[in-house]
Amino acid sequence: MNLTINASFLPHDDPDASLAFYRDVLGFEVRDDSGYDGMRWITVGPAGQPDTSIVLEPPAVDPSVDEGERRMIVEMMAKGTYARVLLATTDLDGAFERLEAGGAEVVQEPTKQPYGVRDFAVRDPAGNLIRVQEV
Template identity: 35%
Template sequence: MVLFQPHGGRSQAEGDALLALVTQGLLQAAIFNPDDLDATFENIKASGAEIIEEPTSQPWGVQDCAFRNPSDNLVQIAQA
């Protein structure tokens, strides 16, 4: 399931490349934007999820974290 338009705000070439990755199943992530990343992370951690990355401030201005769900899907949560 794609929750965004691959070409939204991207060049045609970038959108095509992103769409090709998603269609092939090579981009396996869901990205969410909560109101409170730290509280959301603590809830996920308490559930026993496999933590991939604790909340980290990224140089492009967001804070994000990542974990794997029970089906081994990568889930990334970001807060701008």
């Protein structure tokens, strides 16, 4: 079996702020930007990697999610505890400087972790945790 990761999903509560962050600060390509019934899905991904994407979506759009669960998801997003993604770069310090200059909320500056990885953490406009590790 030969499987690849095609797309992962992260919630957004402000599509324009999320678009600006992922496109202008992270430098991702916009692959799709579509809406339906007042909601908006934005697909972004790193240049040169057309088969790997992140879909920024409205929180809890699954019809099986009830109103209580939807409120809980929105509360967890506000605290930054709902979703996260791990990115990698060969230039950790440059990536950190770019995100910090772009206004990302810094959670942790570049640090050598006890388990051997050097990384940092920021939050996107919706509160999603983004860890970036050096490779």
